[in-house]
Amino acid sequence: MSTLTAVEKQLHSEPDHRRYTIVLMAILSGLMIWSVSDLSVALDERGMIIARNILTGLVNPDLAFLFSLTNQGVFYLLMETIAIAFLGTILGAFLAVPLAFLSASNIVPKPISGLTRMLLIVIRTIPSLVYGLMLIRVTGPGPFAGVLTIGITSIGMLAKLYVDAIEDLDIKVLESMTSMGCTVFEKIRFGILPQLFSLFLSVMIYRFDMNMREASILGLVGAGGIGAPLIFAMQGYRWSQVGSILIGLVVLILIIETVSNKLRTKLVNG
Known part of the structure; x- marks a missing residue:
């Protein structure tokens, strides 16, 4: 009680x-x-007809377009999208490493790390479509502009995650190497990178998973990949082709996400 x-x-x-x-x-x-109250919702008869046509096309995809092995088919366009995302991720991952070490306050002086962090914030602030539109003016439309865009947009996120991992390291190793007279490069090469390699690789795989979606969108501005055929099919009201492209994208992203999750789990736990 x-x-x-x-x-x-x-x-x-x-x-x-x-x-x-x-x-x-x-x-x-x-x-x-x-x-x-600020939204304006209006559905007219024409809009309902278009919505019905979209649903009909999505559930009745163009199988010939979906399984075509030509350079105009879904399979080729998906492979081009994968190539753009993969090369862009590799480019961004390599460029992010030196920027990450320059941003780590336990590696370099704080003024340098502060300036580098500001640069990374600027890189992350600009949307990928803006980078794509600018780079298309430089390189012309095509997959190369997509690779450069994916690479630049990947730098900001990858470098930020790399910095978090670097600053969480046990500094006793660095102190020991400093007492031995090692240079900054030697401390990074022999004291830090071997510890961080698996984590860096895991983050890079995660970013590749995200870049697959980015590469699909970048095609809308002419940066290669499957985005351009998708927007052209939508503008031409070819909803069966839109359904084929979306089916291919969904299946591909599911496969990549499953494989990447297994790889990241092995890297983190192994």
Whole structure:
């Protein structure tokens, strides 16, 4: 009985958050009503016909286009998208390594790490489509512009994750190498990289998984891959071809995600 009394006293001694909850719910409800009232939702008869045609095309894909082995078929376009994502990821991963070490405050002086972090923030701020549009003006439309775009956009995220891993290292190894008279390059090459290799590789595989989706979108601005045929098929109301492309993309991304998850699990646990 005394135990129940103590529990009840503890329960009643807890602060009452009901007023806070009511105010918070009222604010959220007001924001939702304001957001919904600002939307303009209008469905006319023509829009419903287009929606029905889209659904019909998606469930009845163009099988000849889907299984075509020519350079205009879905298989070739998907392979080109994979190549863009893979090469762009490799490029970004290599460029991110020196920037990551220049951003690590436990490796270089803080002024240098601060400036490099600002550079990485700028790189991450600009959307990939903007990079794609700029690089297309330099290199012309095609897969090469896509590879450069994927590489540049990958640098920001990869370098940030690399920095987190570098700064979490046990600095005793670095202190020992410093006492031995090792240079900064020797400390990175022999003291840090062997410890971080598997983690760096795991992060790179994760970024490749993301870059597959980025490469699909970049085709919309002419940077190669399957995005351009997708937007052309949509603009031409060829919904059966749109269905074929989306089926190919879904299957490919599922396969890549499954394989990459298994590889990352082995790298982290192994």
